[in-house]
Amino acid sequence: MKISVLGVGCTKFAELWDKSLHDLIAQAQFMALDDAGIAPAQIESIFVGNMLAQQFNGQAHLGAIVAQQLGINVPSVRVENACASGSSALICGVQAILSGAANVVMVIGVEKMSDVAISQATSALMGAGDYQSEHFAGATFPGLFAMVTRLYMQKYGLTSKELAAVSIKNHNNAALNPMAQFNKKITLDDYFNSPVVADPLRLLDCAPISDGAAAVIISSYDFAKKYGKTGVNIIASTQATDTLDLASREEITSFKATKIAGKKAFEIAGITQRDIRVAEIHDAFSMAEIIALEDLGFFKQGTAGFETAQGKTQITGELPVNTSGGLKAKGHPVGASGISQVIEVVNQLLGRCGQRQVENAQYGLTHNIGGIGTTAVVHIFERK
Amino acid sequence: MKISVLGVGCTKFAELWDKSLHDLIAQAQFMALDDAGIAPAQIESIFVGNMLAQQFNGQAHLGAIVAQQLGINVPSVRVENACASGSSALICGVQAILSGAANVVMVIGVEKMSDVAISQATSALMGAGDYQSEHFAGATFPGLFAMVTRLYMQKYGLTSKELAAVSIKNHNNAALNPMAQFNKKITLDDYFNSPVVADPLRLLDCAPISDGAAAVIISSYDFAKKYGKTGVNIIASTQATDTLDLASREEITSFKATKIAGKKAFEIAGITQRDIRVAEIHDAFSMAEIIALEDLGFFKQGTAGFETAQGKTQITGELPVNTSGGLKAKGHPVGASGISQVIEVVNQLLGRCGQRQVENAQYGLTHNIGGIGTTAVVHIFERK
Numbered sequence: 001m002k003i004s005v006l007g008v009g010c011t012k013f014a015e016l017w018d019k020s021l022h023d024l025i026a027q028a029q030f031m032a033l034d035d036a037g038i039a040p041a042q043i044e045s046i047f048v049g050n051m052l053a054q055q056f057n058g059q060a061h062l063g064a065i066v067a068q069q070l071g072i073n074v075p076s077v078r079v080e081n082a083c084a085s086g087s088s089a090l091i092c093g094v095q096a097i098l099s100g101a102a103n104v105v106m107v108i109g110v111e112k113m114s115d116v117a118i119s120q121a122t123s124a125l126m127g128a129g130d131y132q133s134e135h136f137a138g139a140t141f142p143g144l145f146a147m148v149t150r151l152y153m154q155k156y157g158l159t160s161k162e163l164a165a166v167s168i169k170n171h172n173n174a175a176l177n178p179m180a181q182f183n184k185k186i187t188l189d190d191y192f193n194s195p196v197v198a199d200p201l202r203l204l205d206c207a208p209i210s211d212g213a214a215a216v217i218i219s220s221y222d223f224a225k226k227y228g229k230t231g232v233n234i235i236a237s238t239q240a241t242d243t244l245d246l247a248s249r250e251e252i253t254s255f256k257a258t259k260i261a262g263k264k265a266f267e268i269a270g271i272t273q274r275d276i277r278v279a280e281i282h283d284a285f286s287m288a289e290i291i292a293l294e295d296l297g298f299f300k301q302g303t304a305g306f307e308t309a310q311g312k313t314q315i316t317g318e319l320p321v322n323t324s325g326g327l328k329a330k331g332h333p334v335g336a337s338g339i340s341q342v343i344e345v346v347n348q349l350l351g352r353c354g355q356r357q358v359e360n361a362q363y364g365l366t367h368n369i370g371g372i373g374t375t376a377v378v379h380i381f382e383r384k
Numbered sequence: 385m386k387i388s389v390l391g392v393g394c395t396k397f398a399e400l401w402d403k404s405l406h407d408l409i410a411q412a413q414f415m416a417l418d419d420a421g422i423a424p425a426q427i428e429s430i431f432v433g434n435m436l437a438q439q440f441n442g443q444a445h446l447g448a449i450v451a452q453q454l455g456i457n458v459p460s461v462r463v464e465n466a467c468a469s470g471s472s473a474l475i476c477g478v479q480a481i482l483s484g485a486a487n488v489v490m491v492i493g494v495e496k497m498s499d500v501a502i503s504q505a506t507s508a509l510m511g512a513g514d515y516q517s518e519h520f521a522g523a524t525f526p527g528l529f530a531m532v533t534r535l536y537m538q539k540y541g542l543t544s545k546e547l548a549a550v551s552i553k554n555h556n557n558a559a560l561n562p563m564a565q566f567n568k569k570i571t572l573d574d575y576f577n578s579p580v581v582a583d584p585l586r587l588l589d590c591a592p593i594s595d596g597a598a599a600v601i602i603s604s605y606d607f608a609k610k611y612g613k614t615g616v617n618i619i620a621s622t623q624a625t626d627t628l629d630l631a632s633r634e635e636i637t638s639f640k641a642t643k644i645a646g647k648k649a650f651e652i653a654g655i656t657q658r659d660i661r662v663a664e665i666h667d668a669f670s671m672a673e674i675i676a677l678e679d680l681g682f683f684k685q686g687t688a689g690f691e692t693a694q695g696k697t698q699i700t701g702e703l704p705v706n707t708s709g710g711l712k713a714k715g716h717p718v719g720a721s722g723i724s725q726v727i728e729v730v731n732q733l734l735g736r737c738g739q740r741q742v743e744n745a746q747y748g749l750t751h752n753i754g755g756i757g758t759t760a761v762v763h764i765f766e767r768k
Contacts, residue, residue, distance in 0.1 A: 022516060046625075055438055058519060060511035061466040064758045067625040068632070073644055075623035076759070077472050078464045082445040088461050092476055098483035127444035132406060135442060239459035241430075244448040260457055374448045375460070 001268065003094050003234040004224030005381070006104070006217040007036025008343040013181045013212035013331025015114040021057050025110050026069050028213035028336075032106065036217040036229070043217070045102035046076035047093045049086035049109035050335035055124045056116050066108055075101075082128030082370030083284060085109065086214065086338025087239075087377035093218055094237040103223045109340070110213035111333035121209055125334075128371040130245035142206055142285070144246055144372050146198035149287040152253040153200065155302065158290070160200055162305030164191040166286035167204045167328055169314055174325025176315075176356035181210055181331030205286040210331035214339035216346070232349045236265035236380040244374050255373025258295035262367070265378040266297070269363075273297045276380075277361035278348045279319060280341035282369045283326040292367050293321065296378070320358045323348060338368035342379060349383040385652065387478050387618040388608030389765070390488070390601040391420025392727040397565045397596035397715025399498040405441050409494050410453050412597035412720075416490065420601040420613070427601070429486035430460035431477045433470035433493035434719035439508045440500050450492055459485075466512030466754030467668060469493065470598065470722025471623075471761035477602055478621040487607045493724070494597035495717035505593055509718075512755040514629035526590055526669070528630055528756050530582035533671040536637040537584065539686065542674070544584055546689030548575040550670035551588045551712055553698055558709025560699075560740035565594055565715030589670040594715035598723035600730070616733045620649035620764040628758050639757025642679035646751070649762040650681070653747075657681045660764075661745035662732045663703060664725035666753045667710040676751050677705065680762070704742045707732060722752035726763060733767040 009031025011024055019027075033040060046066050053059045063076030081088035086109030093107040113121060122142075126135045129144065152158055168191065174180035186204060194203040224230045240260035246252050266272060273296070281296075283289035293304035298319055299312075307313065313321035324330045324344035327337055345364035347353050364381045393415025395408055403411075417424060430450050437443045447460030465472035470493030477491040497505060506526075510519045513528060536542055552575065558564035570588060578587040608614045624644035630636050650656060657680070665680075667673035677688040682703055683696075691697065697705035708714045708728035711721055729748035731737050748765045 020516065051444060052438075054436075054508070054511050057515060058507070058511055059515040060435060060464060060508075061513075061628060061755055061758065063465055063472075064625050064628040064755060065514075068627045068629075073624050073626060073641065075475065076465075076625045077476065077623075080444060080462045080464055081447055081460075088447075091459065092461065092479070095476070095479050095483040095485050098485070099479040100482060101479050123442070124438070124444075127438050127442055129445075130449075131441060131443040132404065239461075240457050241448050241451040241460045242457060243452045244445060245452075248452070257457065371445055371448060374445065 001098060002221040003097055003218050004221050004230050005232045005346050006038065006219050006224060006229045007032045008216050008346050009035055010179060010214040010340055010343050011212045012179045013210045013333055016211040017114060019211065021053055021059055021110060021112045022065060024112060024211060024213035025066055025108060028215040029066060029069060029106065029108055032215035032217050040070035040072055042104050043070060043072060043106045044074055045096045045105045046074060047089040047107045048078045049089035049338060050078055050111060051080055051082055051085045052111055052113060052124055052334060057112055081375045083334050084338060084368045084370030084375040084377050085335040087368035090342065090379065091237055091239050091377060094234060097218065097220050104219045106215060106217050107339060108213060108215040109336035109338055111335040112211045113209045113333060114211050133245045133247060142198040142201055145285040145287055146201045148252050149200055152287060155253055158305045162309045163205055163286040164188055165309040166283065166289050167191060170283060170322050170326040171329045173315060173323050173356055174329030177325050177330060180325040180329055181208055182329045201285060207284040207327040207332035210333040212331060212333035212336045214336040214343055216339055216342050230384050232346050233382050234379055235382045236269040238264040239377045242374050244371060246372055254301060255291060255295050255376065257373055257376035258292055261376040261378040262296040265380050269380040271363055275363045276319065276365045278323060278345055278358045278364040279321050280324060280344050280366045281321050282367055283322055283328050284332060296367060315356055315358055323356045323358060338377065341366040341368060345381050349381055385482060386605040387481055387602050388605050388614050389616045389730050390422065390603050390608060390613045391416045392600050392730050393419055394563060394598040394724055394727050395596045396563045397594045397717055400595040401498060405437055405443055405494060405496045406449060408496060408595060408597035409450055409492060412599040413450060413453060413490065413492055416599035416601050424454035424456055426488050427454060427456060427490045428458055429480045429489045430458060431473040431491045432462045433473035433722060434462055434495060435464055435466055435469045436495060436497060436508055436718060441496055465759045467718050468722060468752045468754030468759040468761050469719040471752035474726065474763065475621055475623050475761060478618060481604050488603045490599060490601050491723060492597060492599040493720035493722055495719040496595045497593045497717060498595050517629045517631060526582040526585055529669040529671055530585045532636050532756065533584055536671060539637055542689045546693045547589055547670040548572055549693040550667065550673050551575060554667060554706050554710040555713045557699060557707050557740055558713030561709050561714060564709040564713055565592055566713045585669060591668040591711040591716035594717040596715060596717035596720045598720040598727055600723055600726055614768050616730050617766050618763055619766045620653040622649040623761045626758050628755060630756055638685060639675060639679050639760065641757055641760035642676055645760040645762040646680040649764050653764040655747055659747045660703065660749045662707060662729055662742045662748040663705050664708060664728050664750045665705050666751055667706055667712050668716060680751060699740055699742055707740045707742060722761065725750040725752060729765050733765055
């Protein structure tokens with residue numbers, strides 16, 4: 001398979017109190033059109049990734065907003081898969097093109113989270129887990145990820161210093177990204193002075209509440225060829241699902257869905273982990289980045305934290321990870337996060353990343369999860 | 385295009401206080417598997433239509449529940465397009481097969497609405513319209529549809545008697561459908577004795593709040609051939625979008641999205657309106673059925689109410705419409721409704737409908753809308 005990326009557009013991620021959901025969508029969608037150099041009327045299908053607009057903004061039916069703001073009447077669908085909503089929308093967009101239903105597709109992710117109280121956000125986000133067996137029992141998302149982290153520490157000797165290394169790296173990267181919510185470096189002292197959210201996870205292990213939108217316009221390779229827009233292509237688009245509740249799993253320090261989606265993605269792309277020179281990895285919690293790097297086969301199980309502490313995933317390292325700042329520091333407007341990852345990788349492959357540009361990247365990868373690794377989506381990109 | 389329907393499964397629609405969201409999904413999904421005669425492990429991709437589980441049941445990420453209950457790890461995605469969520473999920477399922485991503489797909493719709501107060505339901509359902517310009521201004525869904533109805537009455541001389549004819553027909557049909565929420569006939573007196581919800585719409589013009597789930601298993605035609613399951617095929621699957629808010633439209637007594645999706649569906653199927661012998665039409669309000677029958681080209685604009693009053697759309701008429709009882713009387717668990725329509729048409733084409741069976745149907749159509757005709761989805765089915 002080969003799907004071309006025609007253009008990308010993204011708002012700044014932040015608490016954007018002066019922007020409505022409609023505003024955020026408009027900014028990202030028109031930036032992407034400008035970047036692609038095509039007219040709204042050329043979009044033939046739309047997929048929108050969003051998790052929380054019904055609960056936070058009273059707004060369902062986002063597909064129609066995206067279409068209306070483009071002034072077009074094409075099929076438009078909202079896709080929700082918790083924090084993997086954006087990349088799941090991309091999965092559907094890719095399938096729409098491969099099916100022949102559309103030649104050019106806009107995939108956009110959006111979330112406006114800052115208008116509600118944190119308790120309301122925590123409760124709504126727990127919708128990504130199992131309401132019956134987890135939420136009713138009092139579990140929160142940081143709480144569940146803390147359990148995963150605690151067990152991982154016991155099994156592999158990981159300490160808070162390695163967790164800190166993930167967060168510090170991602171903040172350092174975000175300091176080079178003007179679109180990031182936390183456009184600043186942090187120190188080890190900052191990390192250890194940050195409050196414990198769910199032991200052992202500290203505030204600086206946890207992605208923030210964010211507003212933002214991110215859009216990508218994709219097309220069949222043939223369409224892109226006509227427009228001379230085959231600079232970056234999607235060469236694998238895979239997804240897998242694990243049990244919604246943690247209790248039903250054999251293992252919780254490794255996520256089966258990521259393993260399945262990752263393995264399949266490398267098979268389809270016909271490349272290996274060593275070919276990837278830039279990756280955006282789901283780091284809603286520091287622990288998640290470490291586990292994902294192992295599940296995707298970049299590092300052996302139990303080692304990714306230590307490799308991170310040794311600088312292997314820095315911009316200048318062997319495998320630059322989350323050069324954008326990641327969910328932790330770029331921000332995590334849930335529905336937009338998966339598409340934002342795609343945009344960073346596309347921009348890296350096109351050499352558009354300025355101070356945080358990695359060198360010689362021909363292949364990049366994005367990894368986005370929903371729930372505690374319940375849904376995993378992997379995309380692999382190739383520079384022509 | 386040709387996609388085969390391998391099997392269908394549906395819960396009773398009602399206020400099912402003793403069934404959880406998980407229970408409803410389980411019942412529909414395993415009925416569909418039994419009907420298809422295939423094993424869970426043969427499902428390669430899942431799409432779930434749902435609008436309100438986040439707001440009503442605290443549960444997002446429904447894709448994972450469906451996969452987990454099947455014990456499989458395949459890609460699973462929730463799709464939301466307000467009241468057209470179920471049929472939008474089917475659109476995605478069809479595309480997944482045509483793209484080559486999957487051979488066999490489960491598409492399931494589910495909604496559990498009866499656990500919340502009516503005021504909460506009314507507010508959440510208004511998420512299908514524009515929050516900024518409509519909901520904030522105090523509009524409700526029945527209120528907006530009442531405005532449409534009032535204008536239609538002024539333009540075409542429609543009266544409450546024709547509206548009543550739609551509702552009475554659909555209740556009469558539901559009386560023959562044991563799975564319907566209102567498994568009983570109503571009279572013209574019942575209609576006029578029912579309270580006004582939003583003048584001129586009465587309670588008996590409005591679909592109820594319902595719980596239920598409906599599942600369909602589809603496959604490539606080639607796969608179905610091997611299993612001898614090509615009895616009913618989907619020969620058109622189309623969708624279109626109009627503005628989210630009514631105020632932005634040129635016309636509100638006819639819905640552009642239905643016109644576009646309908647026209648395209650007939651073109652793709654290569655048949656005409658006269659070939660359709662059974663149709664499930666979105667009748668969340670009586671007025672909606674009348675407008676849809678015109679927009680789909682079955683009757684001339686301004687006439688479908690009068691044709692209905694003359695019996696043309698009864699089971700014994702020229703074009704039997706909503707033989708299941710429709711959303712009005714079969715029930716309207718929002719995310720499940722679109723799939724439930726599909727199931728009725730499939731069962732009609734297979735001659736499984738007992739007392740409400742139509743005669744000699746080779747082609748059937750489903751029409752499902754989200755918002756005030758904002759999203760429209762049309763499917764056409766052919767008996768082999």
